[in-house]
Amino acid sequence: xxxxxxxxxxxxxxxxxxxxxxxxxxxxxxxxxxxxxxxxxxxxxxxxxxxxxxxxxxxxxxxxxxxxxxxxxxxxxxxxxxxxxxxxxxxxxxxxxxxxxxxxxxxxxxxxxxxxxxxxxxxxxxxxxxxxxxxxxxxxxxxxxxxxxxxxxxxxxxxxxxxxxxxxxxxxxxxxxxxxxxxxxxxxxxxxxxxxxxxxxxxxxxxxxxxxxxxxxxxxxxxxxxxxxxxxxxxxxxxxxxxxxxxxxxxxxxxxxxxxxxxxxxxxxxxxxxxxxxxxxxxxxxxxxxxxxxxxxxxxxxxxxxxxxxxxxxxxxxxxxxxxxxxxxxxxxxxxxxxxxxxxxxxxxxxxxxxxxxxxxxxxxxxxxxxxxxxxxxxxxxxxxxxxxxxxxxxxxxx
Amino acid sequence: xxxxxxxxxxxxxxxxxxxxxxxxxxxxxxxxxxxxxxxxxxxxxxxxxxxxxxxxxxxxxxxxxxxxxxxxxxxxxxxxxxxxxxxxxxxxxxxxxxxxxxxxxxxxxxxxxxxxxxxxxxxxxxxxxxxxxxxxxxxxxxxxxxxxxxxxxxxxxxxxxxxxxxxxxxxxxxxxxxxxxxxxxxxxxxxxxxxxxxxxxxxxxxxxxxxxxxxxxxxxxxxxxxxxxxxxxxxxxxxxxxxxxxxxxxxxxxxxxxxxxxxxxxxxxxxxxxxxxxxxxxxxxxxxxxxxxxxxxxxxxxxxxxxxx
Numbered sequence: 001x002x003x004x005x006x007x008x009x010x011x012x013x014x015x016x017x018x019x020x021x022x023x024x025x026x027x028x029x030x031x032x033x034x035x036x037x038x039x040x041x042x043x044x045x046x047x048x049x050x051x052x053x054x055x056x057x058x059x060x061x062x063x064x065x066x067x068x069x070x071x072x073x074x075x076x077x078x079x080x081x082x083x084x085x086x087x088x089x090x091x092x093x094x095x096x097x098x099x100x101x102x103x104x105x106x107x108x109x110x111x112x113x114x115x116x117x118x119x120x121x122x123x124x125x126x127x128x129x130x131x132x133x134x135x136x137x138x139x140x141x142x143x144x145x146x147x148x149x150x151x152x153x154x155x156x157x158x159x160x161x162x163x164x165x166x167x168x169x170x171x172x173x174x175x176x177x178x179x180x181x182x183x184x185x186x187x188x189x190x191x192x193x194x195x196x197x198x199x200x201x202x203x204x205x206x207x208x209x210x211x212x213x214x215x216x217x218x219x220x221x222x223x224x225x226x227x228x229x230x231x232x233x234x235x236x237x238x239x240x241x242x243x244x245x246x247x248x249x250x251x252x253x254x255x256x257x258x259x260x261x262x263x264x265x266x267x268x269x270x271x272x273x274x275x276x277x278x279x280x281x282x283x284x285x286x287x288x289x290x291x292x293x294x295x296x297x298x299x300x301x302x303x304x305x306x307x308x309x310x311x312x313x314x315x316x317x318x319x320x321x322x323x324x325x326x327x328x329x330x331x332x333x334x335x336x337x338x339x340x341x342x343x344x345x346x347x348x349x350x351x352x353x354x355x356x357x358x359x360x361x362x363x364x365x366x367x368x369x370x371x372x373x374x375x376x377x378x379x380x381x382x383x384x385x386x387x388x389x390x391x392x393x394x395x396x397x398x399x
Numbered sequence: 400x401x402x403x404x405x406x407x408x409x410x411x412x413x414x415x416x417x418x419x420x421x422x423x424x425x426x427x428x429x430x431x432x433x434x435x436x437x438x439x440x441x442x443x444x445x446x447x448x449x450x451x452x453x454x455x456x457x458x459x460x461x462x463x464x465x466x467x468x469x470x471x472x473x474x475x476x477x478x479x480x481x482x483x484x485x486x487x488x489x490x491x492x493x494x495x496x497x498x499x500x501x502x503x504x505x506x507x508x509x510x511x512x513x514x515x516x517x518x519x520x521x522x523x524x525x526x527x528x529x530x531x532x533x534x535x536x537x538x539x540x541x542x543x544x545x546x547x548x549x550x551x552x553x554x555x556x557x558x559x560x561x562x563x564x565x566x567x568x569x570x571x572x573x574x575x576x577x578x579x580x581x582x583x584x585x586x587x588x589x590x591x592x593x594x595x596x597x598x599x600x601x602x603x604x605x606x607x608x609x610x611x612x613x614x615x616x617x618x619x620x621x622x623x624x625x626x627x628x629x630x631x632x633x634x635x636x637x638x639x640x641x642x643x644x645x646x647x648x649x650x651x652x653x654x655x656x657x658x659x660x661x662x663x664x665x666x667x668x669x670x671x672x673x674x675x676x677x678x679x680x681x682x683x684x685x686x687x688x689x690x691x692x693x694x695x696x697x698x699x700x701x702x703x704x705x706x707x708x
Binding site for chain 2: 004007008010011013014015016037038040045046048049051073075076077158160166167168179181182236237238239240241242243244246247250278280281283284371372373374376377
């Protein structure tokens with residue numbers, strides 16, 4: 001017993017944390033990621049590799065239900081922690097690691113351990129019952145049905161919900177994909193978001209300015225640069241370039257932490273140079289997810305995605321547009337002049353129909369007929385922010 | 400080249416494990432540097448130990464309607480084939496078995512990795528894991544032909560399929576000097592075979608871990624550990640094939656083998672972190688349009704040299 005306890009304590013020194021971010025949990029997620037990076041803890045890809053399930057942001061009933069499913073899939077010893085806001089991150093993770101050292105199987109937000117009665121074997125990723133239908137097999141797994149594929153053959157079709165918790169995936173987005181092999185035949189967007197207002201971290205300066213508050217353009221520039229660096233970090237992570245993703249996250253944290261502008265600028269420029277020079281990254285993102293300017297304008301896409309639709313139109317053009325905006329924002333990070341343009345956040349125009357809502361609208365068409373790996377890059381290159389949606393839009397996106 | 404006594408079969412896995420551990424330590428150091436953490440020897444050495452202990456005490460999970468036999472077989476197969484492939488890899492002047500068909504044996508063992516990863520991906524009955532398993536099969540189709548041409552080039556140069564014979568043939572000139580293309584392609588395919596670095600899409604982050612995505616506890620340890628062993632073995636094979644085996648001045652042969660292997664392994668681990676993951680459809684195109692013709696040309700040149708000599 002003594003040896004097991006010792007081993008458990010030793011292993012709990014670097015727990016693997018699965019971050020389940022609810023829409024509106026952006027600030028808390030950034031704090032959690034920063035803690036993980038500093039301590040050398042590992043961000044788990046899925047529930048099978050998780051010791052700590054960190055529910056980030058305010059989780060309402062819908063979200064809690066989903067997180068319960070994830071929790072059921074995590075192996076023992078396990079601890080569930082709730083990080084409501086950025087200030088709680090350090091404490092909550094610290095406590096979680098402490099409990100893990102003592103044996104785990106606990107939930108820190110008062111909820112009961114739902115998998116107490118059986119093995120954590122419920123649904124595996126890809127078989128979640130988020131609207132998945134079809135015939136049921138023993139075990140509750142829907143069977144594959146059949147349909148013509150792109151070459152006219154009758155092939156198995158599998159309905160797989162992608163999200164809402166996947167590495168580098170927009171929080172709260174579910175893409176209901178019909179797969180043949182790993183090719184997406186059809187995709188439908190669902191948004192898992194609680195009713196009521198959720199904190200909109202990236203657009204915050206513009207929203208405050210719109211209500212008449214005085215906001216400096218430096219603050220807005222920091223949010224814009226950090227938002228793009230965050231999107232970039234996720235895109236790079238999905239592209240399988242973990243080191244560059246880590247560097248993008250560090251730059252993002254520097255920008256938000258208001259560290260001295262020279263240090264930040266040097267690091268960001270080094271990253272930008274490295275990415276622009278990477279022939280492999282260009283080769284891998286070329287010609288993927290082409291969004292023509294006419295379509296972008298017709299659906300109301302604004303911001304960097306629109307800029308990119310005038311240049312290369314593909315995933316590569318979109319990450320390059322982010323980089324351009326980031327490097328352009330650098331000199332103005334400490335600008336104390338009041339914010340002039342009040343209606344265009346990092347993902348484009350604010351308000352109904354703009355920004356992320358338009359990105360969600362073009363998304364299903366772009367991933368049609370694309371392999372899973374490409375589709376993941378396309379989603380990451382649009383990176384719609386569910387927290388930035390207005391309520392009217394959310395209903396439309398779900399319909 | 401001699402054969403080691405029978406008991407060396409027991410030492411071999413331990414040696415491989417030490418090599419794998421060293422590679423993981425180096426990889427951890429590179430990761431810590433990218434994350435901006437202070438590099439301390441204790442942190443870098445302890446982190447992999449912690450990871451191993453963690454997996455040993457974590458519960459093994461299962462999934463709904465999983466094919467347990469297939470799944471566990473795939474998981475266990477990976478380290479087993481790594482050790483079997485290592486039987487013919489010489490350390491200095493001795494290998495556990497210096498088979499007359501050493502190159503073929505090595506190639507046959509590593510091809511079993513296709514089955515291993517595919518079974519591990521199929522077993523848990525989960526969509527993303529399944530996609531990961533199939534990605535490795537597709538990857539195999541891309542890397543295997545250039546890989547075999549690279550192996551054959553070395554065998555042609557020496558006129559034998561025996562690894563010991565290939566080492567002896569390099570007593571004058573290392574093969575890397577006059578078959579550089581085969582050497583580089585061999586290293587690329589070694590990475591692809593161990594699904595490491597730019598070829599890690601079977602375990603991709605975009606698939607939430609892919610073929611390993613549903614593994615926990617000991618299963619995960621065995622599978623991922625097996626993958627590191629496979630990387631070490633396939634890199635270690637580059638030394639007798641192209642880098643003159645244990646030949647070198649002053650130091651004993653086994654020391655040279657270890658040094659050369661460590662150097663190549665370091666390069667491979669570093670390169671693996673230096674590039675984004677190459678997607679299947681792009682890699683297949685590159686392999687068939689660029690790598691296959693290049694390696695055929697290389698084999699042709701070597702064959703002509705052998706004929707004329």
